[in-house]
Amino acid sequence: MTDRQTTGAGAESSRPLLTLTAASKSFGPVQALHGVSLDLYPGEAHALLGENGAGKSTLVKILAGVHRPDAGELRVAGEPQHFRSPGDAQRAGVAIIYQEPTLFPDLSVAENVLMGRQPLGRLGRIDARAQNTAVAGILRDLGVQLDPGRLVRGLSIADQQLVEIAKALSLSARILVMDEPTAALTLLETERLFRVVSSLRERGAAVLFITHRLEEVFAECQRVTVLRDGGWVSSGSVAGYTPDSVVRQMVGRDLGDLYPGGQEVPGAVMLEVRGLCSPGLFEDVNFQVRTGEIVALAGLVGAGRSEVARAIFGIDSHSGEVRIGGHVIPPLSPQATMAAGLGLVPEDRRQQGLVMEMSIERNANLAILNVLRRGLLMNRQAERRSAGEWTSRLQLRARGLSDPVSSLSGGNQQKVVLAKWLATNPKVLIVDEPTRGIDVGAKAEVHRILSQLAASGLAVLMISSDLSEVLGMAGRILVMREGRLVGELSRREASEEAVMTLATGQRREGAA
Secondary structure: OOOOOOOOOOOOOOOOOEEEEEEEEEEEEEEEEEEEEEEEEOOEEEEEOOOOOOOHHHHHHHHHHOOOOOOOEEEEOOEEEEEHHHHHHHOOEEEEEOOOOOOOOOOOOHHOOOOOOOOOHHHHHHHHHHHHHHHHHHHHOOOOOOOOEEEEEOHHHHHHHHHHHHHHHHHHEEEEEEEEOOOOOOOOHHHHHHHHHHHHHHHOOOOEEEEHHHHHHHHHOEEEEEEOOOOEEEEEEEEOOOOHHHHHHHHHOOOOOOOOOOOOOOOOOEEEEEEEEEEEOOOEEEEEEEOEEEEEEEEEOOOOOHHHHHHHHHOOOOOEEEEOOOEEEEOOHHHHHHHHOOOEEEOOOOHHHHHOOEEHHHOOOHHHHHHHHEEEEEEEHHHHHHHHHHHHOOOOOOOOOOOOOHOOOHHHHHHHHHHHHHOOOOOEEEEEEEOOOOOOOHHHHHHHHHHHHHHOOEEEEEEEEOHHHHHOOEEEEEEEOOOEEEEEEEEEOOOOHHHHHHHHHHOOOOOO
């Protein structure tokens, strides 16, 4: 599977819409990309896979006109291209749909789609009716029900991505690059997005799809390209790959089991939640987590899982009772919660878990700064020793602990957040979406860390939208729906069908 000429079913009868040949790019002494080739064919979804740091982002920025390659050739529809700006890429028919849409929130859907190209009426004024009619037609062709006159502010991430796709089509884009488009979407939103992708393919568009979710690759893509350490590894029909072979090519080794085994031996109740309520978010939530076990809190996005975690930690107000080690914790007091031995790895590590421009060392010590002080000043030696200990134990990959945490890959940033809380010597750890947006190699490492922490006696509450992760990691699964805890499944009882039945409120076939 290292023959670049191996192609998907539709490729033999058509020329590629885009061809990148032997592309290389360096930033100072760092070679981000070397000798990478890629073909995108009309009517196909092509997955670009690799660990964080494999060169995917650099390749995308070359296609977007943000970076110019040091070497190599780019052709679109057979014509040589030398993009000097994103505008050049747009004019050539290349559109980039980023994970976090970049729209103007206080303008309407139609204004965002036709920004800078609005139809004009008499006296040179924008013809709002013609603008809305044109965008309504694009949305209708996509099978999307969105009001063109609605403000973008308040739209879900999924709807904002659809606005970006409509903008790309209004620019007559034939090549769409989608960077982690499903990372923040619910199951239903993901299904809708893939219906739109299918309609784009039927129109003859080529879609380059970047994701860490291998199940989506095998369900939705026709061809695959794998990168590793900035270099090209293989390209071919998805039928020629298996999840294991993809992982081996991405990381250059066998990872072993993505979900490490180990028999849980639950001990005493360490976290207990009684009658937790927050009007409009969740109500009457009751559960326990024991030492030595991983309990998963599952459910669809919006079910109230993260809100429960925030209330337990003391960020948001609630009624009901939270006990850690048998002691009642006062509400709205993160300090008291931390002092009792609970740590929270939040869903959004960049906005809520880290100070991105601060050093790795300082981020790893943020939760214990008071302990590391010597009078009014920081004990720099103790700070270095603490950060070094935990980042070493978590096998952090970094050039130096004085580097900003923003310089790290997503998986290594997640390790810094874990290090920050493990430095507090917690009794309970809540981890919210612990592997969102990180590659399969880093995912396996985070799973290994969580399993080891549970085996050492920590009580772990894991919130995850990844059903494979939930089933592979948890000894017990608590399922929420619309703010209520609707069921509990043991490892023996749990299956994707059983979890989704509870999460969606649908009755299983054959159930009484």
